[in-house]
Amino acid sequence: MPKLSNLSYKNQRILIIFLFSLVPLLLxxxxxxxxxxxxxxxxxxxxxxxxxxxxxxxxxxxxxxxTKPEYFSVFKVSLYYFFATFVQMGLALYFATxxxxxxxxxxxxxxxxxxxxxxxxVAIGFIFLFFFKPEGTLNTLLDLLGLGxxxxxxxxxxxxxxxxxxxxxxxxYMGMNFIIFLGAISSIGSDIYEASEIDGANRxxxxxxxxIPSIKRILQLNLILAVSGAIGxxxxxxxxxxxSNGSSTFVIQxxxxxxxxxxxxxxxxxxxxxxxxxxxxxxxxRVLIKEEK
Amino acid sequence: xxKSKVMAGLMGLTLMAGLFTGCSxxxxxxxxxxxxxxxxxxxxxxxxxxxxxxxxxxxxEITVITQRTDIVDTVFKDYAAKFNExxxxxxxxxxxxxxxxxxxxxxxxxxxxxxxxxxxxxxxIKDLPDFFEPLGQMSDLEQKYTGLEERSVDGVxxxxxxxxxxxxxxxNKQVFKDAGITETPxxxxxxxxxxxxxxxxxxxxxxxxxxxxxxxxxxxEADLATVAGNRDYVNIAQVASDDNFVKGxxxxxLYKVLYDAAKNGLIEEDPxxxxxxxxKADLANGKIGxxxxxxxxxxxxxxxxxxxxxxxxMPFPTNAEKVLVPLSDDYNLGVSVHxxxxxxxxxxxxxxxxxxxxxxxxGGGMSPVKGAELPEILKQFEGTExxxxxxxxAKAGEEGWVDAIDKEAQIGLWQPDFKKVxxxxxxxxxxxxxxxxxxxxxxxxxxxxxxVTAAK
Numbered sequence: 001m002p003k004l005s006n007l008s009y010k011n012q013r014i015l016i017i018f019l020f021s022l023v024p025l026l027l028x029x030x031x032x033x034x035x036x037x038x039x040x041x042x043x044x045x046x047x048x049x050x051x052x053x054x055x056x057x058x059x060x061x062x063x064x065x066x067t068k069p070e071y072f073s074v075f076k077v078s079l080y081y082f083f084a085t086f087v088q089m090g091l092a093l094y095f096a097t098x099x100x101x102x103x104x105x106x107x108x109x110x111x112x113x114x115x116x117x118x119x120x121x122v123a124i125g126f127i128f129l130f131f132f133k134p135e136g137t138l139n140t141l142l143d144l145l146g147l148g149x150x151x152x153x154x155x156x157x158x159x160x161x162x163x164x165x166x167x168x169x170x171x172x173y174m175g176m177n178f179i180i181f182l183g184a185i186s187s188i189g190s191d192i193y194e195a196s197e198i199d200g201a202n203r204x205x206x207x208x209x210x211x212i213p214s215i216k217r218i219l220q221l222n223l224i225l226a227v228s229g230a231i232g233x234x235x236x237x238x239x240x241x242x243x244s245n246g247s248s249t250f251v252i253q254x255x256x257x258x259x260x261x262x263x264x265x266x267x268x269x270x271x272x273x274x275x276x277x278x279x280x281x282x283x284x285x286r287v288l289i290k291e292e293k
Numbered sequence: 294x295x296k297s298k299v300m301a302g303l304m305g306l307t308l309m310a311g312l313f314t315g316c317s318x319x320x321x322x323x324x325x326x327x328x329x330x331x332x333x334x335x336x337x338x339x340x341x342x343x344x345x346x347x348x349x350x351x352x353x354e355i356t357v358i359t360q361r362t363d364i365v366d367t368v369f370k371d372y373a374a375k376f377n378e379x380x381x382x383x384x385x386x387x388x389x390x391x392x393x394x395x396x397x398x399x400x401x402x403x404x405x406x407x408x409x410x411x412x413x414x415x416x417x418i419k420d421l422p423d424f425f426e427p428l429g430q431m432s433d434l435e436q437k438y439t440g441l442e443e444r445s446v447d448g449v450x451x452x453x454x455x456x457x458x459x460x461x462x463x464x465n466k467q468v469f470k471d472a473g474i475t476e477t478p479x480x481x482x483x484x485x486x487x488x489x490x491x492x493x494x495x496x497x498x499x500x501x502x503x504x505x506x507x508x509x510x511x512x513x514e515a516d517l518a519t520v521a522g523n524r525d526y527v528n529i530a531q532v533a534s535d536d537n538f539v540k541g542x543x544x545x546x547l548y549k550v551l552y553d554a555a556k557n558g559l560i561e562e563d564p565x566x567x568x569x570x571x572x573k574a575d576l577a578n579g580k581i582g583x584x585x586x587x588x589x590x591x592x593x594x595x596x597x598x599x600x601x602x603x604x605x606x607m608p609f610p611t612n613a614e615k616v617l618v619p620l621s622d623d624y625n626l627g628v629s630v631h632x633x634x635x636x637x638x639x640x641x642x643x644x645x646x647x648x649x650x651x652x653x654x655x656g657g658g659m660s661p662v663k664g665a666e667l668p669e670i671l672k673q674f675e676g677t678e679x680x681x682x683x684x685x686x687a688k689a690g691e692e693g694w695v696d697a698i699d700k701e702a703q704i705g706l707w708q709p710d711f712k713k714v715x716x717x718x719x720x721x722x723x724x725x726x727x728x729x730x731x732x733x734x735x736x737x738x739x740x741x742x743x744x745v746t747a748a749k
Contacts, residue, residue: 048700050398052421133566159720188615242507244713245565245722256710259395261703262415 061269083168096181117175125239353634360393443684452625456656460515484610504564507709523614555719702741
């Protein structure tokens, strides 16, 4: 019988490394690469998602998407989330900077800020649905503050709905950005601050000349994540409005095409396209940011 | 058809994941299709329920999948007990899915989707033989049940409706009385006047759209036959016409009611934040005048009313000569082709439809069994001009065309989308007029119809 101990130490190591990485690799293949591969395959068919027959239609689906402007017009909505991204990063950076210095109840604030990230997106959708109701939290709050005149029907007004939804999105994802920034800022040695203080630097100087340059990489990373996030917005508008009243995004549209109208082939083509756009934007960002240096 | 929007978002995500994992079974799908095609024509006796003493011989364990999460542990347990009195050797297990349509669709890409289940409406009619056991020739079963035509392929039935619904306006009688409406409005003009007087004379919301829930808006589509005043319209006349959404056609008139009501401020103040669950109580207790729903909702609304007698039903307003209330299938019950105990599964199906009492009690509609008594709320219409009838089935060779055109065009007759657009336009959130919306729908219809009719 072969025994593990019969192998040389080096071979044992190789075997164990191989066995251990087998599991995650298998999971990765099954749940990431195979589906993506299948998605490419479906995008060339007119499959309805259930039928046992799959008809190959070539590039027909892609043609449909590119010839009908209605499929692309929803990207306008992504702009709201794109701009909200900067608000989100700004706030996250602001809080991360403040909380990296000595502040009273520091950990408590960290907890508060990170908390939304732990909540389920669907739950957040329901919370904010109540928040934006005509007699909901936000309007009640405005009334209490004596700002009754500012009360709005936040989800009814076509000019406000996407801003309201983007706000909910900022609330949800800021915690994640915040914690990443905080981690990056914490890695800056305290001696640098001390040295700068001796040189007479104030907090702003420290932020401008120590913190920002040190976390530049992380800033870039967060920006890329946030922008591709803005393109692929889904849960919050889907749960809160189902994409109605002009709040539909490209992903909601894709899900609708796939499951409301049973055009899985077309929806796959849309998903492939979205994947392409995200990859393109990421590459573009990297190239542009590099050139700046 | 108790649906809920809860978890809708998550479902979307799991659906994506589920689809991908489920799809590997497609390789041998071709063979299976071929086999099933063979079955469909000849082997219709395979699962027929035996008579008399033979009941004792049926053995096995079956799993019944239902959408009724609310009563699966109570009422359904009692059903199982009663069922076992007749079939002592059959063990019945239940599984309730909260978002039935979405979840069952994922499971149906595998072989394991229970023994007895509801036929998902999203399965194309022509694909039913791939997934469900034939229950018998439609011409035989027709003697016994109504509503079979919606889920039959080539004269073979694959499902029996768990209840037969009728659709129209559910209203609060007290609100009508307070508004000074003595007779229930019959025509569209009378209806609009009635809504206006509810607004003028009472505190109630005249017409609650339930915009946010979305699926509630699809209930309007069920009233199409009433507006047309013709049982042939939906499945026959509609597919024969390129002008489905032009002025004067039933679709145009039907949704004009919605548009006008919204435009004249006769709907809720903020449609985007409506709440289906609380709307039932509000209608029951006089805060809402009317809602467009099906009979299945009557029981639920009465259940939360302080005075259940206030809840009334009337046909959708129509300018047609005849007042026709269409009867339509709820979900159909069928047997999985992969079931290991098909006899037991069939026995449950027959027992559930004929003897459990579900269609009228829990289902809240009419029994699909021919000759069954009318529900209480409909007795007021006996001897009036109001008739109840099923829709005429599509012409031979044209089965499923309405659905096929609808999906191809992405109109969504049974989806909330364009109804939402109509409301948004009416309250001024969009620039398009009602005619713009209808023209757009009609263009889509025309294009898709050409494609579908050419393909067949």
